[in-house]
Amino acid sequence: MIKFQNVSKIYNLGEQEVLALNDVSFEIEAGKVTVILGPSGSGKSTTLNLLGGMDRASRGIVEINDTNLTELSDHQLSEYRRKVVGFVFQFYNLIPNLTALENIGIAANLTKNDANSGKYLEAVDLTSRKNNFPSQLSGGEMQRVAIARALAKKPKLLLCDEPTGALDSQTGRKIIQLLKDASNQKTSVVLVTHNAAIAQIADRVVHLHDGKIAKIVDNAAPMDPRKVAW
Numbered sequence: 001m002i003k004f005q006n007v008s009k010i011y012n013l014g015e016q017e018v019l020a021l022n023d024v025s026f027e028i029e030a031g032k033v034t035v036i037l038g039p040s041g042s043g044k045s046t047t048l049n050l051l052g053g054m055d056r057a058s059r060g061i062v063e064i065n066d067t068n069l070t071e072l073s074d075h076q077l078s079e080y081r082r083k084v085v086g087f088v089f090q091f092y093n094l095i096p097n098l099t100a101l102e103n104i105g106i107a108a109n110l111t112k113n114d115a116n117s118g119k120y121l122e123a124v125d126l127t128s129r130k131n132n133f134p135s136q137l138s139g140g141e142m143q144r145v146a147i148a149r150a151l152a153k154k155p156k157l158l159l160c161d162e163p164t165g166a167l168d169s170q171t172g173r174k175i176i177q178l179l180k181d182a183s184n185q186k187t188s189v190v191l192v193t194h195n196a197a198i199a200q201i202a203d204r205v206v207h208l209h210d211g212k213i214a215k216i217v218d219n220a221a222p223m224d225p226r227k228v229a230w
């Protein structure tokens with residue numbers, strides 16, 4: 001269970017204070033897909049950064065499986081990022097001079113869980129491209145490698161920031177399906193988007209507006225990713 005409890009985040013820009021999140025509370029159940037939806041500047045990336053331990057809340061509690069991230073030392077927070085969290089970004093963030101297979105291995109080595117990189121590449125249907133460098137792959141293929149890399153860490157929490165933003169609709173649906181599959185393996189998936197159509201596949205949708213919760217909607221019957229009208 002992941003809890004965001006009365007969380008505020010203030011950024012200091014010189015003299016000016018930016019209230020990026022203002023008393024935000026929501027919960028995420030293990031093994032579910034949660035979409036964070038909202039317009040530009042509403043606080044989506046800030047929320048993801050706090051969940052991923054990349055930044056600290058100014059007020060409130062961010063709790064992941066009974067660990068309060070706000071109480072962790074920098075070293076503990078770094079361990080948390082390495083061991084508990086997988087990240088998928090809009091522009092893939094692959095290492096350009098490593099092959100698809102090597103990009104996955106690097107994440108697996110980080111957590112020393114002896115993952116078999118090839119197995120994860122197979123899961124995203126890219127075995128035939130294992131020796132290709134990122135520059136030799138399409139956007140959708142790079143994103144599949146990025147997902148395989150994140151999953152190789154066996155993360156409890158998979159955080160995705162606009163993972164389909166750079167992809168066409170057909171490829172985007174495949175990527176969403178992979179994320180959904182990950183949630184079926186007990187990984188909690190949190191997906192940030194401004195695309196309301198994608199929100200239909202979520203178990204829970206947290207709507208943000210101006211750093212506040214606008215509403216939280218639970219989908220009793222989340223939509224099959226293949227049916228999303230992009």
Ligand SMILES: Nc1ncnc2c1ncn2[C@@H]1O[C@H](COP(=O)(O)OP(=O)(O)OP(=O)(O)O)[C@@H](O)[C@H]1O
Binds near residue numbers: 013018044
């Ligand atoms: N490091 C920072 N320093 C100062 N202000 C920041 C910082 N990061 C975000 N902000 C501000 O906090 C607010 C929320 O930003 P955030 O990036 O979380 O929004 P977002 O919903 O992810 O937007 P987008 O969809 O455009 O990525 C914005 O006003 C933004 O300018």
